[in-house]
Amino acid sequence: MEPESFKVSEFAKYTGVSIRTLHYYEEKDLMNPDRDKMTGHRIYHKADAIRLHQITIMKSLGFRLSEIKQYIQSDNLDSHFMDILKLQETKLTQDRERIDTALETIQRTVHLIDQEEEIESNFLFSLILAMQTEKQQKEISKPIMTNEVWSRLFDASLSEKMQWEQKLLQFFKEVKRLAGKPSDHPEVIRMLEQLQNDLLEVLNFQNYQELAQTFKIDHEQKENQEKFNQFLEEMDKLIYVPLTKKEEEWLDQVLDQFFNRK
Amino acid sequence: MEPESFKVSEFAKYTGVSIRTLHYYEEKDLMNPDRDKMTGHRIYHKADAIRLHQITIMKSLGFRLSEIKQYIQSDNLDSHFMDILKLQETKLTQDRERIDTALETIQRTVHLIDQEEEIESNFLFSLILAMQTEKQQKEISKPIMTNEVWSRLFDASLSEKMQWEQKLLQFFKEVKRLAGKPSDHPEVIRMLEQLQNDLLEVLNFQNYQELAQTFKIDHEQKENQEKFNQFLEEMDKLIYVPLTKKEEEWLDQVLDQFFNRK
DNA sequence: ATATCACCTCACGTAACGTTAGGCGCAAGT
DNA sequence: ACTTGCGCCTAACGTTACGTGAGGTGATAT
Secondary structure, eight states: OOOSOBOHHHHHHHHTOOHHHHHHHHHTTSOOOEEOTTTOOEEBOHHHHHHHHHHHHHHHTTOOHHHHHHHHSOSBOOHHHHHHHHHHHHHHHHHHHHHHHHHHHHHHHHHHHHHOSOOBHHHHHHHHHHHHTHHHHHHHHGGGSOHHHHHHHHSOOHHHHHHHHHHHHHHHHHHHHHTTSOTTOHHHHHHHHHHHHHHHHHHTOSSHHHHHHHHHHHHHOHHHHHHHHHHHHHHHHHOOOOOOHHHHHHHHHHHHHHHHTO | OOOSOBOHHHHHHHHTOOHHHHHHHHHTTSOOOEEOTTTOOEEBOHHHHHHHHHHHHHHHTTOOHHHHHHHHSOSBOOHHHHHHHHHHHHHHHHHHHHHHHHHHHHHHHHHHHHHOSOOBHHHHHHHHHHHHTHHHHHHHHGGGSOHHHHHHHHSOOHHHHHHHHHHHHHHHHHHHHHTTSOTTOHHHHHHHHHHHHHHHHHHTOSSHHHHHHHHHHHHHOHHHHHHHHHHHHHHHHHOOOOOOHHHHHHHHHHHHHHHHTO
């Protein structure tokens, strides 16, 4: 047997909406229940339940109360309502995309921390940023790379990316460990060879010649030179390298010697 | 050439973060830039950029500033950070699920409005609620249906659901149009036959016998009788039928006559 | 001298409620 | 008769991450 009218607490229990929320909706002019003229207490009827029903549903679709107030007035649903729904759809889609990239980033980060128990936080954050700005990087990078290299870099699968990130991390760890040693130190050479292998593997090239060539192509053309500098500047903002100046200089030097020897 | 220090506006431009936000982060003790002791102006350095970097990244992962403040302090990332990330992951996953159901609901609704230009809003809202509470309905319905019927109803594809919803809508429209007519009126009979066909099609049964049987099985067992009543009560809260009492009574009557005749 | 800048510090507004805090009328227990 | 307690009421602050003025200061350009 359903009751004809409810007091707030009853109505709240019946509908599953908090008393405060009922008050608030009334305050915001979304509902207008009867009142007991003696006590001033609110009295809810079935019609109020239907109204509340509509409100909660539109809320669950992500609309704001102010929007709901506007569109709930009309009893018949016209094409206007369609437009609103479609707008809401694009908005929700955007929200979902943001969440998706955040989720992927977290998964990759967790993987990274899982493998290496000790990570300098700054570098980790830098990697995270890199993950999140992948799309922008993709755009920035396009004009200065050949299509081949570009697609090999950016169309990688999730696991490929994770592997690549881990290797990068290990590389920087090695640099920090070996910084200062002569460039012909066996461990240094091993590190550089490892780097070279990783690069070749990531870019899926057969040999170093090919690698060097693709970079040269763009590097030597004058018009691209400028683009390349812009690119470096942009990337510099995006990516933090976890090395001190000394370590960075040392790395530049040994890299130079290693690659020029070839 | 990168400058060594920035004033607020410079720093804001450099980092892409608004001045107000910089002020706010300082207010919330997330940053602590130097000050010009004469003028009191803020002076930002590279370290501040890195700090800000960390903040924006964690924000993009969906963390709140208060959380960021706690976890950004420690320089080394321990397993604690992992736990936080994983928590955040589940939270984001939940968010995404909510968005997904909202999106599917919107799509189904748009489809519905697309087909029928005129829909009574209350019924539409009711359908929307039904879409959103499908999972709960699934749970509620399980004990009172046979597995066959149950899975046929709830494991339907998106397009099947959309078709079903549209048919339901048309059915109620017909009821409203024909209400009051005698049960042997040809249009009424046509409507009921259509309903029967739709039911058989949706449930994928060969004939009416089978349909009647599955319902009887549960309907006649005493222990299930109680469950069934609970079920009806629950469903009554969830689903609004867009008929007046008269229409409803008329429908009950013609349904009775139609199905008892078989 | 004055207008313009760039900076500063309040401090209110936003969305959707949760959460006290203080007060009123009515019923039951002492 | 008195107190206690319940359910209701209103008012108003707290929350989050800033946006947006308002009003004041010192330095520079006209």
